[in-house]
Amino acid sequence: MKITALKTWLVPPRWMFLKIETDEGIAGWGEPVIEGRALTVQAAVHELEDNLIGRDPRRVEDIWQMLYRGGFYRGGPILMSAIAGIDQALWDIKGKALGVPVSELLGGPCRDRVRMYAWIGGDRPAEIAARAKVVVENGFTAFKMNGTPEMAIVDSHRKVEEAVARIAEAREAVGPDVGIAVDFHGRVHRPMAKVLLRELEPFHPMFVEEPVLPEHLHCLKSIAGNLGYPIATGERLFSRYDFRAILQDGLVDIVQPDLSHCGGITEGRKIATLAETYDVAVAPHCPLGPLTLAASLQLDAVAHNAFIQEQSMGIHYNVECDVLDYLKDPAPLRIENGYLPVLTGPGLGVEIDEEVVVERAKQGHRWRNPLWRHADGSVAEW
Numbered sequence: 001m002k003i004t005a006l007k008t009w010l011v012p013p014r015w016m017f018l019k020i021e022t023d024e025g026i027a028g029w030g031e032p033v034i035e036g037r038a039l040t041v042q043a044a045v046h047e048l049e050d051n052l053i054g055r056d057p058r059r060v061e062d063i064w065q066m067l068y069r070g071g072f073y074r075g076g077p078i079l080m081s082a083i084a085g086i087d088q089a090l091w092d093i094k095g096k097a098l099g100v101p102v103s104e105l106l107g108g109p110c111r112d113r114v115r116m117y118a119w120i121g122g123d124r125p126a127e128i129a130a131r132a133k134v135v136v137e138n139g140f141t142a143f144k145m146n147g148t149p150e151m152a153i154v155d156s157h158r159k160v161e162e163a164v165a166r167i168a169e170a171r172e173a174v175g176p177d178v179g180i181a182v183d184f185h186g187r188v189h190r191p192m193a194k195v196l197l198r199e200l201e202p203f204h205p206m207f208v209e210e211p212v213l214p215e216h217l218h219c220l221k222s223i224a225g226n227l228g229y230p231i232a233t234g235e236r237l238f239s240r241y242d243f244r245a246i247l248q249d250g251l252v253d254i255v256q257p258d259l260s261h262c263g264g265i266t267e268g269r270k271i272a273t274l275a276e277t278y279d280v281a282v283a284p285h286c287p288l289g290p291l292t293l294a295a296s297l298q299l300d301a302v303a304h305n306a307f308i309q310e311q312s313m314g315i316h317y318n319v320e321c322d323v324l325d326y327l328k329d330p331a332p333l334r335i336e337n338g339y340l341p342v343l344t345g346p347g348l349g350v351e352i353d354e355e356v357v358v359e360r361a362k363q364g365h366r367w368r369n370p371l372w373r374h375a376d377g378s379v380a381e382w
Contacts, residue, residue: 001026001097003057006049006086008032008042011360012320014367015289016042017352020089022057028092029352031260031291032085034077036369044082052086057093064266080238080263087264088295088348095347102348103301106269113339114300115308117142117181119287121166122316123370123382124149128166129173132180139337142179142206142308145170146187147196150372150380153189160192164199171203179206179308181232186213187381194223206308207232207254207283213381220251230254235285238262240270247278254307258285259295268295272303279305286310290323290333294348301342311335317367321360328353 005021016033032041048067055063067083068074091102103109118140120131125146135143148163170180182205188196193211200208207230212219214236224231230253237243238261246252257271272282282305284296293311300306313323313335324330328351332343343349372380 001056001058001093003052003055006045006052008045009357009361010038010042010364011289011326011357012363012365013318014038014365016085017289017291017326017357018045018085018089019352019354020052020057020086020093022093024097026093026096028057028089028094028096028347029291030085030088030090030092030264031289031295032082032088033260033288034081035287036367037078038365038367040078041081041085044078045085048082048086057090058097060087060090060094060266063087063090064263068263075239075241077236077238077261080267081261084260084262084264084267085291087266088259088291091265091295091298092347099346101301101343101345102265102295102298103342106265106298106302109301109342110304111301111306111342113341114297114306115141115339116311116335117144117179117308117338119144119310119312119315121145125166128169132170132173132178136174136178139335141177141338142181144181144183144209144310147182147184147200147208148187150374150382151188151192152374152380154191157195160196160199163196164203167200167203167205176204180204181206181209183209184211185382186210186236188212190216190219190223193219197224197227201228205229209233209256210235217246217251218249220246221249224251230281232256232283234258234271235261239267240274243271243274247275247280250278252280254281254283256283256285256310258288258292259299260288260292261285265295265299268299269303272299272305276303276305282306283308284310287312287315287317290326290350291348291352293323293333294343294350297340297343298348309340320363326352326356326360
């Protein structure tokens with residue numbers, strides 16, 4: 001079997017799909033993208049195309065090593081996202097060729113179903129209680145919310161009180177048994193994070209995500225030590241080498257590799273195994289489309305330390321198209337009572353409707369994340 005072509009489409013709301021075709025008629029799909037930099041990742045995919053045409057797509061590990069090590073400059077969000085989508089598509093081809101889901105090729109599932117969580121509240125969190133009640137009524141046992149809008153490096157205690165009030169509102173709305181994940185989104189700098197993290201303890205978060213920016217993770221030991229709940233991070237770390245330091249230093253309890261940013265299933269599996277050696281949980285980051293979600297679920301099926309999965313159905317970014325809109329059969333990704341059964345279809349386990357992709361690609365997108373500023377006019381973290 002030989003790779004004959006790589007085709008890419010930018011599709012709303014903010015995704016990119018890749019199709020790798022072969023001379024035997026088997027095609028694989030992947031989702032290589034960085035939110036807000038889709039065109040840049042698209043260019044990187046097609047630069048890597050020169051090393052792919054004519055190769056056997058079933059040699060997934062060899063191709064991954066070639067794409068990663070074959071370039072003198074490596075790593076980072078763009079190159080690792082390009083490799084990620086290619087890797088997903090190669091696993092999809094291999095599974096389809098053998099008639100089994102990717103999880104079977106990785107050793108077989110160690111669970112029957114995967115716990116899922118939903119998003120509430122938007123970028124500037126609002127209507128928390130009402131939205132929390134809705135997702136619980138829909139069967140979810142956990143949800144995630146942004147903890148705060150923009151926050152200055154040293155801000156007023158009122159901002160802390162407002163953030164705490166939102167978490168308190170959520171906890172009161174759903175009771176003690178529902179998991180509440182709080183995403184700081186890197187918006188909170190060290191001076192305020194060490195205050196806010198401790199103020200949240202009485203509300204027992206399921207975890208707090210990105211309490212500081214990735215470039216300041218060394219601060220976690222001093223600001224988050226001895227907290228009574230887990231700390232999570234990893235969506236902006238792009239290889240096992242990026243995760244190694246925070247695991248060695250005992251800085252986090254949950255790692256969140258994004259299977260469309262961290263080099264795909266191949267690297268995601270290695271990150272999960274590395275985390276397991278430190279008794280750290282895995283909860284793959286996934287505010288993206290159906291292929292990223294399917295790839296994440298394949299990892300969840302085989303990683304013993306995977307405990308919950310993010311998904312973007314109904315998220316505030318999906319204003320024109322949603323996750324299930326691009327599937328011929330949405331049934332494999334329909335969440336019931338807060339869980340998804342392990343995917344059993346061949347390859348990634350979902351079937352993309354190419355006609356819909358081609359049609360929606362005519363609209364495309366040029367999604368950009370919001371640009372925020374503080375009251376004094378300085379740039380704020382989004």
